[in-house]
Structures are given as structure tokens and as C-alpha cells.
Amino acid sequence: MDITKFDRDEILTSFLTDYIDGKLNAGESRAFEEYLFNNPKEHEFARKALKTKEMLNRLADSIDLSALQNNSQLTTDMS
Amino acid sequence: MEAELSIVKFWDHVFMEAISKAKLQQLSDEDLMEHFQSGYEEAFNLLVKRYEDRLHNFLYRYTHNHKDCEDLVQETFFRVFRSRHSYERIAKFSTWMYTIAINLAKSLYKKKKRMTTVTIHKDPDDSEDQPMKLEDTSILPDDMLHEKMCMDELEKALMELSKDFREVIVLRDIQQLTYEEIADIADLPMGTVKSRINRGRAQLQELLEEHVFPGTISA
Numbered sequence: 001m002d003i004t005k006f007d008r009d010e011i012l013t014s015f016l017t018d019y020i021d022g023k024l025n026a027g028e029s030r031a032f033e034e035y036l037f038n039n040p041k042e043h044e045f046a047r048k049a050l051k052t053k054e055m056l057n058r059l060a061d062s063i064d065l066s067a068l069q070n071n072s073q074l075t076t077d078m079s
Numbered sequence: 080m081e082a083e084l085s086i087v088k089f090w091d092h093v094f095m096e097a098i099s100k101a102k103l104q105q106l107s108d109e110d111l112m113e114h115f116q117s118g119y120e121e122a123f124n125l126l127v128k129r130y131e132d133r134l135h136n137f138l139y140r141y142t143h144n145h146k147d148c149e150d151l152v153q154e155t156f157f158r159v160f161r162s163r164h165s166y167e168r169i170a171k172f173s174t175w176m177y178t179i180a181i182n183l184a185k186s187l188y189k190k191k192k193r194m195t196t197v198t199i200h201k202d203p204d205d206s207e208d209q210p211m212k213l214e215d216t217s218i219l220p221d222d223m224l225h226e227k228m229c230m231d232e233l234e235k236a237l238m239e240l241s242k243d244f245r246e247v248i249v250l251r252d253i254q255q256l257t258y259e260e261i262a263d264i265a266d267l268p269m270g271t272v273k274s275r276i277n278r279g280r281a282q283l284q285e286l287l288e289e290h291v292f293p294g295t296i297s298a
Contacts, residue, residue: 048284
């Protein structure tokens, strides 16, 4: 996977994180989307991260968290 | 003479024990867990000493109640004790233990919430009052099948991800912990946590796209 500006810039990473979490206000969101529009590599990175986040949310909904407690594969393998 | 010999043996035993305790203290959590799995309970006691305060502080953020925290810490260590053989070294001990703790805290929260939930009964004297239909008809069987396949693929891809990325993604997106909690558990700076989560998610998407259209993604 290509190195992007997100790998070198902590503030940019924080913006991306907040954008994915839906924590940016309308103005910040617009500014960040404009930034992504002008930076194709970062745009692609953000698209992938956002898409996966949505899928992971659905996976989390489908998993019984209490079952994880007893060391299911996801828990034991996770670090 | 015999008494002298037994005193020597006693001090020898005490000395050896002190040495092995000192050695144990230098071991990593995972090594201690391995000793504990082989039946050496002193290793478990050391793990308790290492983590009881940290675990209490960590759980306090969830419960805001010291009594609940004490119970949860005790229950967590009890489960670590009981499930010691299901722990595998591929997982960091602290991550495994914090996951147990967080799930216990969530169960407690749900239990408390249930206790304060008001049950709504149908009013028998009101002909307009119909029981609520809870069945979700928005998902058709085909969609459900497709969704199941997507989730299976996602789980497979998650297992292919490197351990560093998988750990933080599971804690954030499956366990739904805050970045601060993840930084505590994984012992990483917040910036690294966020960066790993984003990169891990992006890599996961590449793996998924590779599964669907093999050979079309450049690494």
C-alpha cells in the first residue's frame, strides 16, 4: 500500500479519524473533503478506510460480544 | 546434626524461592502466563499485582463506581485464572485481559440498564392499542445471505491483517473502545493508535477487494 500524507502528519490523521467517526462539523467536513478532492492518493486511502469502518460496524452488530469474552478466535488472535 | 541439615535445607529453599521470585518479576506478562499455565501460581499472583491498580483505573472510566470496579477486577482475575488454558501466546496478555474486563463491564452496564427499564404492557381496555411488531422486514433473505457472505469475507480478511493493525481495529471497531482506552491497553501513543486504525482499515479494504477481484490491486 502506498505511503500517504496521513502516515507523516498526525494532525491530518486526526482529521481523518474524526471525519470517519462523523465528529467534524459541516464546515470542517467540507474543508476536509476539498482537501481529499485535491489529493487523490489520500482520497483513495480515506475511501477505503471509511468503507471498511462501515462494514466493521455491521460486523460488530452481528457479533455477540459476550461470546468474545471466552476467547473466541477474534479475541485470541487480535494482537 | 540432622537438625542442622534441615535448617540448611530450609534456608536453601527460602533462598531459591527468593531467587525465582526475583527472576519471575523480570519476565514479560506473556512469559508469566506461560509459567502460570504450567502450574506455577506465583506467576498469576505477579500478574495480579502488576495489573490490579491499572485495571481498576481503566474500569473506573466505565463504571464511575469504585465498588463495581472492585467486583469487576476480581471477576476479571477469576476469569483469567479459570480460562488460563484458553489463552494463546499469539495475543498480548494485557489485550486479552482488558477484553475480558471490558466485556464484563459492558454486561454489568446492560444488566443495570435492564433493571431500570420500564416494561410497556398493552392496555387491555384500549382497542387502538396494538402490540408492537418487532420483526424487521427490511432485509430480504437474499440480502441477508449476501450480508452473511460479506461478513465472512471481512472476518477472513481481518485474520490476514498484521497483528499490530488487527489489535487496534478489533478494539476500536468491534469492541468499540475509545482511542484513549486503546492507547492504554496497547501501550501506544494516541497518534499511533489512530494512524494504525486508519491504515489497518484501508489495508483491510484492499484485502477485501483482492478477494473479490484477485490480481487487480497493487500492494
